[in-house]
Amino acid sequence: MRTWRKLSKLAAAAAVAGCLALAGTPAAAVADANRAQEKAALTCGAGVFLDGLRALAVSESGRDEVFLTSNGVKIWPTTGAYVSMAVGQRVEVDKCVSVGAQLRLMEYDDLDPNDTIGGQTVSGDVTRDYEFCCGDGGRYRIGAVA
Known part of the structure; x- marks a missing residue:
């Protein structure tokens, strides 16, 4: 199938x-x-490919510093602590995750605990967009190819 x-x-x-x-x-x-x-x-084999992340609304004034976790482990970005994003901006994620993975989009904070913008559970056999919403007013969408 x-x-x-x-x-x-x-x-x-x-x-x-x-x-x-x-x-x-x-x-x-x-x-x-x-x-x-x-x-x-x-x-990705039996996994799901995470494509691009788009900022639909940001939680802070002007930009969010975001990173992505899967089952509690940071998976993106790999080159730094976070990616700074403005409304309308799209960045490539290009990561494979397993079906059933618990994704969380987090907002990085230097002094306070990091904030959760939103979470999703990856479903299999469906190519779709996942939306992370609405922690501190942030809203993001990521494409996933099954």
Whole structure:
């Protein structure tokens, strides 16, 4: 069943790329992006690929310093304590997590305990967006490819 779903996604991506080529959009760029997404999803095996995180609303004035945990362990970002995000900004996460993982989007604080913006449980076999809301007024969305 999972293989059939991946093949149908690939067929749909090819159809979209073909339609975009007719509309004058560079089909090669679209096809490359679709192949990269499929490859990333396939490397997760039975897990779920976390794609990009978008800030829909921030909890502090101007920017939030956010990081992501899975089952209580920080998984993103790997190069620092947090990523500073403004409303409308999107950043790549590019992480694999297991089905059933408890995700928490956290707001980093230097002196106080870190604040939870929101949490989600990853479900399997579904490509979807997860929303983290509304700790301190922050609201974020992350794409997940099953």
